[in-house]
Amino acid sequence: MPHNTAPHASRCTQGVTGATVGPGAAAIRLEVNGIVRALAVLPSETLAEVLRERLALTGTKIACDRGACSSCTVWVDGAPVCSCMVLAIEVDGHRVTSIEGLAGEALHPVQSAFIEHDAIQCGFCTPGLVMSCVALLESHPHPTEEEVKAAIGGHLCRCGTYPHVIAAVLDVARKGKRSP
Amino acid sequence: MDAFEWMSPQDIEQAARAATTTVAAAMVRDSGEPAAGDALLKAGGIDLLDLMKEGLLKPRRLIHLRNIAGLDRIEGAEGGLRIGPNVTLSQLASHAEVRMRFRALAQAAGASASPQIRHLATLGGNLLQRPRCWYLRSRAHHCTRKGGDRCFAFGGENQYHAIFDHKGCAIVHPSTCATALIAFGARLEITGPRGARRAPSVEEFLLLPEADLHRENTLEPGEIVTAIVLPAPAQATRSLHIKQCETESFDWPLADVAVVLDLESGVCRKAAVVLGAAAPAPHRARAAEAALTGKRIEEPVIRVAARAALQGAAPLAKNGYKLPIFETLLRRALLAATEG
Ligand SMILES: Cc1cc2nc3c(=O)[nH]c(=O)nc-3n(C[C@H](O)[C@H](O)[C@H](O)COP(=O)(O)OP(=O)(O)OC[C@H]3O[C@@H](n4cnc5c(N)ncnc54)[C@H](O)[C@@H]3O)c2cc1C
Numbered sequence: 001m002p003h004n005t006a007p008h009a010s011r012c013t014q015g016v017t018g019a020t021v022g023p024g025a026a027a028i029r030l031e032v033n034g035i036v037r038a039l040a041v042l043p044s045e046t047l048a049e050v051l052r053e054r055l056a057l058t059g060t061k062i063a064c065d066r067g068a069c070s071s072c073t074v075w076v077d078g079a080p081v082c083s084c085m086v087l088a089i090e091v092d093g094h095r096v097t098s099i100e101g102l103a104g105e106a107l108h109p110v111q112s113a114f115i116e117h118d119a120i121q122c123g124f125c126t127p128g129l130v131m132s133c134v135a136l137l138e139s140h141p142h143p144t145e146e147e148v149k150a151a152i153g154g155h156l157c158r159c160g161t162y163p164h165v166i167a168a169v170l171d172v173a174r175k176g177k178r179s180p
Numbered sequence: 181m182d183a184f185e186w187m188s189p190q191d192i193e194q195a196a197r198a199a200t201t202t203v204a205a206a207m208v209r210d211s212g213e214p215a216a217g218d219a220l221l222k223a224g225g226i227d228l229l230d231l232m233k234e235g236l237l238k239p240r241r242l243i244h245l246r247n248i249a250g251l252d253r254i255e256g257a258e259g260g261l262r263i264g265p266n267v268t269l270s271q272l273a274s275h276a277e278v279r280m281r282f283r284a285l286a287q288a289a290g291a292s293a294s295p296q297i298r299h300l301a302t303l304g305g306n307l308l309q310r311p312r313c314w315y316l317r318s319r320a321h322h323c324t325r326k327g328g329d330r331c332f333a334f335g336g337e338n339q340y341h342a343i344f345d346h347k348g349c350a351i352v353h354p355s356t357c358a359t360a361l362i363a364f365g366a367r368l369e370i371t372g373p374r375g376a377r378r379a380p381s382v383e384e385f386l387l388l389p390e391a392d393l394h395r396e397n398t399l400e401p402g403e404i405v406t407a408i409v410l411p412a413p414a415q416a417t418r419s420l421h422i423k424q425c426e427t428e429s430f431d432w433p434l435a436d437v438a439v440v441l442d443l444e445s446g447v448c449r450k451a452a453v454v455l456g457a458a459a460p461a462p463h464r465a466r467a468a469e470a471a472l473t474g475k476r477i478e479e480p481v482i483r484v485a486a487r488a489a490l491q492g493a494a495p496l497a498k499n500g501y502k503l504p505i506f507e508t509l510l511r512r513a514l515l516a517a518t519e520g
Contacts, residue, residue, distance in 0.1 A: 020241070023183035043186035043242070046229075066230055067297050068430075079270075079299045085226055086300065089186055090244065132295070153429040154294020 021089075028092035032057070033101030041088040048072040048083035051098055059099035059127045063156075070154040073128035074098045080135045082154075099127035102134060109175070110134050113168035121159030129155050133169045142173050181232050185241040187219075191248060195221065196373050196402045198243045203228065203310065204395035206237055208327040214238050221245055221404065223266060223302040226293075227309035235319050246302075251406065254278065259412030265304025265405045269357070270295065272303055282410055284419035284438045288360040291423050294430040304405045307358055307368075307382070311351035311396065311460075312432055313341065324349050324393050339498040340434070344459035349389040350496060352457045353396060356436055358382060359456030360421050361408065362464065363438035369407040372400060379409065386461040396460065414442040414450070420517040423456070424505050433457045435505045439513045441477065446518070448472045453489055455506055465489035468510065477518045486510040 025040035032055060041050055048065075051057040051074065060083060063071040067085040074083045075097040102108040110133050113119070120126045129152060136143055136151040143151070148169045152162070189195040200219040209215060219241040222228050231237045245251065245266060252266040254275055261277065272278055273290030293301060315321040315332040322328035333341045333350035341350040367379045385397050399405070413419075423436035436456035442449045451472040455463040468489035475481045486507045493503060 020185055020187040022185040022241075026186065042183055044181040044183050046181075065233065067226055067294075067300075070294060070296050073296055076299075080296050081299045082294075082296045085224075085229055085297070087186075087225065087229075090225075090246070151295060154296050 026089060028089055030088075030091050030093065031095045033097060039088070043087065043089050045088045046084050047074070047076075047086040047088045047091055047096065050088040051083065051096070057098050057100050061124055061127060063124065069125070069156040070132070071125045071128040071156070073131040073155075075131060075135060078135070078138070080132050097131075099131060102130065108134060109172050110137065110169065113172045114165070117164045117168040117171065119161050119164035119168045121161055125155055125157045125159075125161075129157070129161075129165055133165065133172075136169065137173060141176070143169065145170065181229070182238055184239055186244065187241060188244040188247045192251075192371055192404055192406060195243050195245060195248065196371060196404050198241070199402045199404075201401045202395070202399050202403075203231070203237065203308075204397075204399075205401065206239070207231070207310070207325075208394045210327060211322055216240060219243055223305035224268070224300040225305075226297055226301045227305060231310065231317075234317060236317065245304075245404070257409060260410045263303060263408045263410070265408065266302050269293065269298040269301045269303065269306060272357075273298065281413060281417075282360075282364060282419065284363060284421035284440060285357065285360040285410070287421040288356045288423075288436070288438065291421070292356045297430070303357060303408055307355050307361070307408070308397065308399065308405070309354050311354050313351045316351065324389075325351065327394065333496065335497075337498065338496040339501075340457075341496055341499055342459045343493045343495045343499055343502050344455075344463050345388050345390070346460065346494070346496070347388075347390045348393055349460065351389075351396075351460050353386065353459070353461050354432060355462075356421075356423060356433060356456055358386065359436050359454050359462045360419075360438040361410075362386075362462045363419065363421075363440040363452040363454040364410050364413065365452070367409045367411070368405050369409060370399070370403050371406050372403040376406075377403075382408075383461075383464065388460050413440070416443050417441065418443055418517045420513045422509050422513050422516075424509055435502050435509055437506065437509045437513050439510070439517050441472070441514075441517055443477065443518065446476050448475055448477050451485075453485070453510065455489065455510075458493075458502065458506065465491075465510075467491045472514075477514060479515075482511055482514045485514065 022043035051060045061071040063069045065084045067082040072084040206218045216238045217240045220239045222242045251264040253264045269289040279286040315323045324331045331349045361382045366382045419440040421438045423433035425431040438454045440452040451469045453465040453468040468485040471485040471488045
């Protein structure tokens with residue numbers, strides 16, 4: 001994915017297997033938004049907590065904390081996952097992309113389309129929704145409405161922005177702009 | 181979450197030796213707090229972390245299975261498929277051969293949870309997840325399944341509970357994939373601290389409350405499911421899985437059905453009909469299977485079979501609505517299976 005290949009980024013090495021660590025902090029290395037980070041994390045810390053609290057990447061939101069609302073969606077190795085149900089120690093050696101990793105100089109076209117289509121109200125679910133929509137367009141540049149609905153099916157938006165989100169994604173697909 | 185130790189073994193033997201108990205056994209207690217000190221197996225962690233966050237488990241150590249090489253493969257085996265337990269639901273749903281030859285399983289996996297969860301959740305963990313019963317998952321309810329002396333679903337909020345086989349406990353089995361696995365006659369390869377045991381069918385592996393109130397399957401401490409094996413289907417096999425949820429998006433089903441039909445020029449030689457979210461283990465509807473076997477699968481036969489599937493149902497106060505849903509799902513599944 002183009003936004004993950006910052007020139008200074010190198011692949012992390014796979015974490016040590018076999019050994020037992022914890023309950024105190026353990027060292028991990030992971031790539032976040034193109035930058036390799038060495039961190040000390042508790043085995044009990046989730047990826048969502050580490051992104052927010054240790055790396056100050058607070059765009060990722062924790063709402064249900066049970067994998068049932070998708071507001072914490074980030075990508076691990078390019079696949080959207082609920083970061084509240086992934087332990088940080090599991091992503092040792094992996095590549096994470098959060099909402100902060102999408103925009104370059106300009107916003108990502110999906111972010112711009114959300115603004116244009118008024119697909120945000122309170123905004124709490126928005127970063128997660130954007131991550132799912134961009135992931136969809138990476139694999140399906142011209143999705144059908146049904147495919148958009150399936151891709152965002154795990155997201156809860158209490159403001160009910162769904163129709164605007166769908167319109168925004170289809171608009172980006174129609175215009176064929178996929179990266180900032 | 182409370183702090184715990186983390187171990188990421190490289191091989192199955194090391195993992196089997198490290199596990200002190202099963203999740204089901206760890207949740208059985210006299211009353212009060214869950215036991216501390218257990219070492220528990222973790223795959224995707226979707227169910228395990230949920231139980232820990234709810235304060236229903238307090239393990240001392242997690243044994244992460246996902247770095248064990250070779251457990252995430254799907255390979256051909258004697259005309260069928262051998263699926264590693266770490267294969268994710270999204271890999272299963274998109275695998276070309278699974279979609280073509282074991283369509284009902286790809287459908288069941290692809291319709292479970294959300295895309296984000298399917299990228300994390302494994303087939304092994306899906307089969308071994310604990311039931312969704314809100315009394316089981318409530319710290320305030322010391323129910324029979326956790327070692328208490330009553331099932332709160334009887335006389336309680338039982339709209340999502342079982343309509344069959346609910347003697348002493350009215351959970352429904354939570355695994356949507358299990359419905360399809362049983363319809364295909366899948367078997368499990370299991371290794372424990374003393375080596376491999378004879379591979380049980382998924383049907384034998386899953387238990388009803390009358391066999392054991394405290395666990396949904398025969399997994400023993402230290403045992404690891406190392407493969408889910410699908411036998412070769414007959415040449416003209418048609419299969420289908422459909423589920424009905426309360427909402428259109430992600431959720432465990434109110435009702436789901438899997439049908440696997442061996443058809444020869446429209447005549448059914450063998451049928452498997454399994455109902456999910458109907459009983460504490462996926463419910464094999466043998467009367468429906470009998471009604472289909474030897475028959476040409478057409479509207480009147482389908483109607484009789486769908487009705488027969490509900491023989492023996494004993495709905496609770498609030499879940500009688502499941503009966504017409506199952507009947508309709510089965511009619512749809514049988515019609516669609518024969519069409520395509
Ligand atoms: C919002 C939401 C919706 C959902 N909807 C559905 C649905 O519609 N249908 C459905 O079926 N599920 C559904 N689920 C449940 C989800 O699919 C399961 O929790 C998941 O599949 C569990 O797999 P896991 O790899 O995360 O297991 P884990 O949580 O890691 O493990 C589950 C259990 O299996 C044991 N275990 C795991 N692997 C092995 C092994 N190889 N050998 C021995 N023991 C093992 C663990 O010790 C643990 O007890 C949903 C979940 C969420 C959050």
